[in-house]
Amino acid sequence: MAAQQTSIERFLASAAEAAKVILETVQNDGFIHVFSHLDADGVAAAGVMGKALYRLDARFRIRVTQWVDEKIIGEIVADKPQLVILTDFGSGYLDLLNEKIPNVKVLILDHHQITGILANENFVQVNPHLFGIDGATDVSGSGVAYFVAKAVNALNVDLAPVALVGALGDMQDRYEQRKLCCLNEIIVNDAVATGLLKVEKDLTFFGRETRPIHKTLATTTNPFIPGLSGEEDKALAFLASLDIPIKQGEKWRALRDLTEDEKRRLCSALADHLLSKGLHLEVENLIGYIYVLTKEEPNTALRDAREFAVVLNSTGRMDRPSLGIAICMGDRGVALDEANKILEDYRKNISKYLGWVMEKPERMRELQNIYVIYGESFINEKIIGTVSSIIVSGLANSEKPLIAFANVEKEQAAKFSARTTEAAIRKGVNLGEVMRFASEAHGGKGGGHNIAAGAQVSLDKIEDFVKTVDELVGKQLRGEKVGSDSNA
Ligand SMILES: [Mn+2]
Structure with a gap:
């Protein structure tokens, strides 16, 4: 490639x-x-x-x-x-x-x-x-x-x-070992040459700098770990069984604080655990490249490039992008304090939305080739993409893409976000094309990448659009081409 x-x-x-x-x-x-x-x-x-x-x-x-x-x-x-x-x-x-x-x-x-x-x-x-x-x-x-x-x-x-x-x-970071x-x-x-970045290999679980280790395990969805993902108490018991202390004095320990020996024990126990659940995942799959911003304070979200990205994303999604931009331009102090508060609110919103989706089966429907989340007026249209990304990583049938929509009342439009997995892409799915052709077929617009894309259609076209997306994904999964490429 x-x-x-x-x-x-x-x-x-x-x-x-x-x-x-x-x-x-x-x-x-x-x-x-x-x-x-x-x-x-x-x-x-x-x-x-x-x-x-x-x-x-x-x-x-x-x-x-x-x-x-x-x-x-x-x-x-x-x-x-x-x-x-x-x-x-x-x-x-x-x-x-x-x-x-x-x-x-x-x-x-x-x-x-x-x-x-x-x-x-x-x-x-x-x-x-x-x-x-x-x-x-x-x-x-x-x-x-x-x-x-x-x-x-x-x-x-x-x-x-x-x-x-x-x-x-x-x-x-979709190449081998992220x-x-x-x-x-x-x-x-x-970045390395200027001394601003250090590249390490470690467990790639999210929250390496800031999240207590049991929370890191419980919130991991990549890979999804049955029996640990989403279950904080089980993650605590799991760490206790390995003699890995979760606190140092009064302070929670994050992944970065673990000793090499503790990490080794954690890795092999995780591999055993996954095997016991019938998931044949090599330990190497849990290890990957970590991008550490050396000039940022340890144990802060800006130190780990993946956590930094979530800070920026939350400022954009929560209508405060100027905070994120200020941080990128070198501002710390007040802008960073404020951004950390925004991040908290953002997380609360996401878990509220995830809970809402799971509460009633009609909110996430399974069609022949896709899943559809009916976010309607409940989910904020700026956050629906993030919700889709989280849910798609935990789907049992990972070859089925997920589309989710929220209504933008003042524009009389529905905003769709589409997400899928590498497995679906290997089978021929290209959501950028699907979103573009399906939206254009119903008077809207859309496009994006093969793995993540978006579209907008008017409120009265939602059902027609969903049906077309389902058909187009079906075509791609059968190896057929979708639409005519006249204006590309
Ligand atoms: Mn981009």
Whole structure:
């Protein structure tokens, strides 16, 4: 899967071209509008671009939204910017951008699948897919922004850790042992070379820096551990049986605090436990690459790049992306305290939603080829993607993708989020295509990656859309192509 050197070189050349546009705009004292996606990767991308522009003493503003539409573009145009920079989205909206802002310089720094044609000399698009590099695994939106920032000024190499946080937020660690590869690996090497990152191999359970070890075990869904996942008391008993103390004095111990010997015992006991449940998982599957931000305080969420990503994601999803951006730009203190509170609220919301979904069977229905969560007016449309990701990782039939929707009353629309597993992708599922074709068939819009995608349709089209998605996934599972690719 590794890209050829030449594609990487061509990608970097296009990043340099975008950097030139930024430098020219700043030289002419142009006003720049940065416009980014609200997930962890988008917030990280906005932070990378924001810091690069700040260092240039540029006049700019940053705005973060969940999607691109006519109304938002109208507001941006009304700001009269000399340059619009879209990060972590844009490639799915080329036609719309061309129609609505044809006469302004636009940079599209994205890694999503490209739809439409770039036929405007004011537009520069930097996207790995243009060079045969997989944007789902090999570089994220913040990574694309990073390569542009680095081409603007080599000093911006210190933003490499933030770019990796974005990649991990987009779950790009899908190579063996959860390694980041290809363009992401170049960023890893930059971060290591500047002394800002240390790469270790360890148990990859989430919460390594901040979460009490029994909670880490109980909240693990990747892999899902029957008898431990979701069961804190059993996780406590499990650790007690291994003579692993859960506290050091008054302080809870996190995974990072365990000795090598304790980790070895934990690993082999987990392997035995999984085997006893009929899951043939090698211990190696529990071990993987850990990305440690060496300049961050130990036992804080920013120290572990995967935990950092969750902090950013929560600020975006809870309508406080400026906090996440400030942290990416180097702010700690008040911004970080505030972000930690937001993270708490975010977690409470997620567990409320998970409980709600599981409470009644009609809230999650199983169709022939997919599962559907009817979030309707209960689940916040900004959080439904996270809820879907958590639920899909615990599904018994992992070849069936999951789609979930929430109603956005003021737009009379339903927002769908679709998630699936590697197993389904190996069988031919591509949710980006499914969401795009199914939504277009019912007057909406959609797209994304093979493993995670989204769409929007009007409220009266929900059932028709769900039916089409079920059919299209069925087609893909049978190895048939979906839709015509006329506008790709
Ligand atoms: Mn992204």
